Amino acid sequence: MSIHEWFLRKKTEKQQKNGASERLNIPENLWLKCPSCKSTIYIKELNENLKVCPKCDFHFRLSASERINLIIDSGTFKEMSITLKSTDFLGFVDSKAYNKRIDEAILKSGLNEAIVIGEGLIENIKTVFGVMDFSFMGGSMGSGVGEKFTRMIEHSIENKIPAIIATSSGGARMQEGILSLMQMAKVSAALGRLRENGLPYIVLLTDPTTGGTTASFAMLGDIQIAEPKALIGFAGPRVIEQTIRQKLPKGFQRSEFLLEHGMIDLICERKDIKSTLAKILRFFEE
C-alpha cells in the first residue's frame, strides 16, 4: 500500500467514525488532565460542559463543527465554498513540503481549509457565520482563508444579513509568502464595504488569535466578544519576550487584559455565547 493510499484509508475511517470533524476524539471512558488547573477531569463530564473545565473554567479549544453546533440552530447551517482549498504555488518546503502539510491538515481536521463559512440561524435570526479551526495548520490565513472570509462578507452584503466570525488563528500562513500578507488587505477591504453598507459585524475571539488575523478581521468587529482567558495579541508572547528581554506580566494578552485595556467589549462564558449573540442580533434587527 502506498502512503497516499494509507492516508486515504485513514481519512475514510476517520470520517466514518466522526461524521464531520472531531478534534478531541478520545473515548468517553477516559480521564483528562486540565492544562490549566492540572486536575483530572472525566471526559464525558467535560464534553457535557461544552469542553469547559468544570473545576477551573478553562475553555478547551473547539473544532469548527463543535463551534457551529454550539452557536447555530440545529440543522440550519448551509456551508458555502466547501471545496475551496489552498495550493502550494511557491513550492514551499521547510521541514516539510507545504503541499504535504495541506494534505495532512485536511486529513487531521476533516476540513478543506482553516475556516468554515456558511449561512445559518441563531435563535431564528439569519446570519452568515464563519468559524476558524486551529487544528488546520494553526488556523493560519493564506489565500484560502482570505478568499472564504471575503466571500462570507460579500454574502452578507448581497443578502443584507449580519456577519459573525469565531476566530482561532496563529496569524498569516508563511508558506504562502507575501500573498498571505495581502489577505489582510483583502479581508479588511471587504469589511470596509460591509461597514459602508451599514451591516453589523460581530467577532468572537477564541484561544488563540494572534498575528495577521488580529491585525485584520479579528479586531474590526462592531462588537468584540472574547471567551475567558483566550490568548489574543498582535505579536506572540515568545517574540515579545525575546525582543524586550524581560518576563511578561501575568495574564498578559489574555481576554481579561484586553478588556482592561479597552480592546474588547465583553468576555462571555461559552455557555452564554449563543444567547448573547442572539441578543446582539436582535438589537441590530429592530
Added chain:
Amino acid sequence: MKEINNETKNLLYFEKDLKDLYQKITELQKLSEKEDLNLEEEIRMVKKRIDTMRQEIFNKLEPQQIVQVARHIMRPSTLDYINFIFEDFIELHGDRNFGDDKAIVCGIAKLNGQSIVIIGHQKGHTTKELINRNFGMAHPEGYRKALRIMRMAVRANKPIISFIDTPGAYPGIGAEERGQSEAIAKNLREMSIFTVPFISIITGEGGSGGALGISMGNRVLMMEYSIYAVISPEGCASILFRDSSRANEAAKVSKITAKDLLGFGIIDEIIKEPIGGAHNDYEATAKNIKTAILKNLNELSKFSPRELVADRYNKYRKMGIFTE
C-alpha cells in the same frame, strides 16, 4: 553623497573585493599630494573599475544579499528623500490620543506645485538615530497618527504618498496594551475606502503588517533593492526551519524581492536604483522616485473618487491563489 562612496566601512560583505580598489584610490591621492603629481586620470580609471565591478556584483545578487542592501545603515528613508522630491514640507506630529511616534513621519508638502500628503517610516543612519526612531518599528500611535493625517488628506482631496521601510510593527508590552493589531487592522479597512489617489513605495524593508499598515495604495511601487515579506527571512527560518542561520534559504523560497513580487502582480512597478544601491547616491535615487510618483499620479488623476475606491478594492480582491 559621493563621500560615502569612499568609505570602505560601509561596504557590504559581498562587495569586499572593492576594498582594495578603494585603498588604491586613497594611496593614489596621497601620492599625488606628496609628490605633487597629477594622478586624476589614474584615479578616474580606478573609480570606473569600481563602478563596473559593483554593477557586476549587483547584477547577480541573491535574495538574502538584497536584504542586506535593503537594510544598509546608510540607506535613505523618508526624511532623506523628502527634500529631494518635495517642496514646502511641514512635518505634522501626534495621534491626538497617546503620543508622537517617531518611527513614522507624516506631513504636508508640494510636489511640482501640487499639494501632497506624505506618510513614511523613518529609520536612521547612526545608532543614536536608530534608537530615537525605534529602528523604524512603529507603535499603535504611529499607525493612528498616519490614519489621522491620511483622513485629513481624504477630506482635503489631496493625494497620499507613503514610503515604507520597517522591519515590522514593534512587538512590545506597550504596543499590545494600546492595541497594535487594532491600529493596523483599522488602517487597512480605512485605506481601502480612501477617495484620493494613493501611492505606496517600498523603499527598504517592507516588514509584514507593520509595512502593510500604511501601504494599501492604488499603486504599490518597489525600489530595485528593497524587500517586501510576511516575515523576515531570519524569522521565517527560525520558525519554520527551526534554525535562524538558514535565512538564505528562507529568503529564496519566500519570494521577497521586487522582481519576484512584480511577477506575482503584488506590485506595479520597480524603481531603478543607482549603481551599488540607493545609499550611494540619494539624489539620483530620489529623482527616479519622483519620476515614478509623477507618472503614477498622472494616471490616477484621471480616476473619479469612486473609481479610485473600486480600483483599490479590485486590486486587493483578486490577490490569492487557491483551487476549487
